[in-house]
Amino acid sequence: MFTGLSAFPLTPMNERGVDENAFTRLVQQLVAAKVDSIGALGSTGSYAYLSRAERSRVAQLVVEAAEGVPVMVSIGALRTRDVLLLAEDAQAVGVKALLLPPVSYQKLTQDDVFSMYEMVSANVSVPLCVYDNPGTTHFDFTDELHGRIAELPNVRSIKIPGVPDAPHLARERVVRLRKLIPSHVTIGISGDALAAIGMNAGCDAWYSVMGGLFPNIALAITRAALSGDAAEAARLSESLKPLWALFRQFGGSFRVIATAAELLGFTHSPSLPLPLRTIAGEGREQIAAVIQALELS
Amino acid sequence: MFTGLSAFPLTPMNERGVDENAFTRLVQQLVAAKVDSIGALGSTGSYAYLSRAERSRVAQLVVEAAEGVPVMVSIGALRTRDVLLLAEDAQAVGVKALLLPPVSYQKLTQDDVFSMYEMVSANVSVPLCVYDNPGTTHFDFTDELHGRIAELPNVRSIKIPGVPDAPHLARERVVRLRKLIPSHVTIGISGDALAAIGMNAGCDAWYSVMGGLFPNIALAITRAALSGDAAEAARLSESLKPLWALFRQFGGSFRVIATAAELLGFTHSPSLPLPLRTIAGEGREQIAAVIQALELS
Numbered sequence: 001m002f003t004g005l006s007a008f009p010l011t012p013m014n015e016r017g018v019d020e021n022a023f024t025r026l027v028q029q030l031v032a033a034k035v036d037s038i039g040a041l042g043s044t045g046s047y048a049y050l051s052r053a054e055r056s057r058v059a060q061l062v063v064e065a066a067e068g069v070p071v072m073v074s075i076g077a078l079r080t081r082d083v084l085l086l087a088e089d090a091q092a093v094g095v096k097a098l099l100l101p102p103v104s105y106q107k108l109t110q111d112d113v114f115s116m117y118e119m120v121s122a123n124v125s126v127p128l129c130v131y132d133n134p135g136t137t138h139f140d141f142t143d144e145l146h147g148r149i150a151e152l153p154n155v156r157s158i159k160i161p162g163v164p165d166a167p168h169l170a171r172e173r174v175v176r177l178r179k180l181i182p183s184h185v186t187i188g189i190s191g192d193a194l195a196a197i198g199m200n201a202g203c204d205a206w207y208s209v210m211g212g213l214f215p216n217i218a219l220a221i222t223r224a225a226l227s228g229d230a231a232e233a234a235r236l237s238e239s240l241k242p243l244w245a246l247f248r249q250f251g252g253s254f255r256v257i258a259t260a261a262e263l264l265g266f267t268h269s270p271s272l273p274l275p276l277r278t279i280a281g282e283g284r285e286q287i288a289a290v291i292q293a294l295e296l297s
Numbered sequence: 298m299f300t301g302l303s304a305f306p307l308t309p310m311n312e313r314g315v316d317e318n319a320f321t322r323l324v325q326q327l328v329a330a331k332v333d334s335i336g337a338l339g340s341t342g343s344y345a346y347l348s349r350a351e352r353s354r355v356a357q358l359v360v361e362a363a364e365g366v367p368v369m370v371s372i373g374a375l376r377t378r379d380v381l382l383l384a385e386d387a388q389a390v391g392v393k394a395l396l397l398p399p400v401s402y403q404k405l406t407q408d409d410v411f412s413m414y415e416m417v418s419a420n421v422s423v424p425l426c427v428y429d430n431p432g433t434t435h436f437d438f439t440d441e442l443h444g445r446i447a448e449l450p451n452v453r454s455i456k457i458p459g460v461p462d463a464p465h466l467a468r469e470r471v472v473r474l475r476k477l478i479p480s481h482v483t484i485g486i487s488g489d490a491l492a493a494i495g496m497n498a499g500c501d502a503w504y505s506v507m508g509g510l511f512p513n514i515a516l517a518i519t520r521a522a523l524s525g526d527a528a529e530a531a532r533l534s535e536s537l538k539p540l541w542a543l544f545r546q547f548g549g550s551f552r553v554i555a556t557a558a559e560l561l562g563f564t565h566s567p568s569l570p571l572p573l574r575t576i577a578g579e580g581r582e583q584i585a586a587v588i589q590a591l592e593l594s
Contacts (some may be wrong), residue, residue: 049375074345078570079570079572105433106345112572119571209435255403275376276377276403277409286375
């Protein structure tokens with residue numbers, strides 16, 4: 001399940017709780033589009049803002065709605081104690097894989113993080129995906145650490161935060177990491193704007209934020225890249241330039257995609273947990289214009 | 298209560314729970330030393346790693362042990378929903394002030410943070426201290442935002458992360474911030490190595506990590522600086538250079554002070570929540586040597 005398009009849906013919510021109907025509709029759209037896997041409760045799915053009970057409930061909902069499409073959920077938490085409990089909860093409702101970010105408040109050392117993966121990987125019975133995204137976890141993996149973690153039992157994939165945008169540098173990056181990890185561990189790209197470059201450079205999977213709302217175009221890019229048609233993948237990604245520009249303008253994909261989900265009627269505003277908010281005013285109009293111009297839906 | 302030495306004790310804990318006896322001993326030492334206030338469940342007190350129930354229990358313990366010394370606790374959480382609940386809990390057990398950090402996972406905007414302070418300040422009945430420490434919250438306040446927040450009801454102090462280490466630049470920094478905030482709002486320095494410089498530059502308080510374990514020397518520095526004896530404050534701080542060097546070497550004060558608390562017998566190892574750990578091996582020996590050389594206790 002760690003190849004192809006892994007689509008990361010939002011978890012629409014407000015101060016009263018999760019909008020379960022909206023979440024289920026988002027998942028159903030991914031199933032209908034035939035994504036390769038679903039990455040629920042990722043950063044995009046606001047796992048960090050939900051209680052243990054809420055996370056268990058959302059995991060149950062996605063497994064039910066996924067109709068057999070393999071589901072991964074994040075078990076990230078500041079404390080290893082809580083990670084282990086979340087892993088139990090997730091496995092109990094039938095998820096097929098666990099995404100594990102080294103979430104930090106006090107700065108973590110490379111050894112702290114290795115020990116955490118060592119303990120968790122020894123205590124789970126489904127595969128693990130390593131989550132590397134300093135933008136949210138504030139932890140920087142060395143490649144040496146990736147190599148050590150990838151040797152642990154149950155580790156099957158690494159979600160990397162991006163690649164250089166020059167294709168030959170992207171390839172060097174992927175080759176360098178690949179040399180350090182066992183062949184049964186895949187590499188998946190995140191950072192949607194870099195996905196085509198990443199897959200063209202040898203990444204096996206795309207862990208995608210935009211794919212959680214716009215699975216059809218994300219699947220077209222994934223299929224082109226992974227079937228060897230690098231030019232078509234690049235062309236399709238290039239056609240989304242106005243979307244990538246919005247991601248840059250608003251500090252990442254998360255709020256843009258959440259705003260788009262509201263605009264498209266999947267959910268209502270507010271759909272993010274305060275203090276987070278979707279984009280209002282002129283920015284919202286820009287997003288609506290890009291959705292329309294690109295015929296995203 | 299937002300002037301003088303506010304001492305921030307550790308919350309010793311392991312995977313089974315909080316070491317309540319060790320925590321109480323730490324608080325009792327602060328009371329005996331006559332610190333001006335106690336900042337429990339700060340970053341030093343590992344608030345971010347504890348459940349709501351654990352935080353409420355620790356808040357109750359510190360108020361009981363404080364014997365009238367005013368107590369502040371952090372109500373930080375990723376979600377405003379949880380911040381409001383934590384504020385209720387803390388007020389219910391009798392804390393005199395609330396420390397509010399803009400904790401982030403997804404990056405926050407200046408407006409997100411203002412709205413959060415606006416909502417919380419309108420819903421509490423004890424004073425608030427604004428917590429500005431990008432090293433743990435990953436949020437950078439602009440001075441303009443500090444000015445807006447300081448005008449809100451109940452806001453009484455700002456805990457700043459440090460000042461430039463050149464005295465005239467430190468003074469410029471404090472004067473610049475002071476101009477933007479009402480006179481009833483104090484400025485407190487954190488970053489222990491910069492405390493003497495900060496107070497000599499006009500800060501009213503020291504929100505101190507080392508003061509949570511070594512209150513006597515921290516009080517001596519505070520009394521010298523706030524009584525106008527800048528030279529004596531600087532001299533005392535200078536005498537602690539080996540401690541400041543350890544803080545730099547180990548990425549901050551937190552793990553050094555936690556290791557020192559173990560070495561001094563206040564608690565046993567492990568005393569931090571995994572994946573965090575105190576310092577082992579050669580580093581631990583270095584810390585023991587510095588404690589002995591400086592006669593810290």
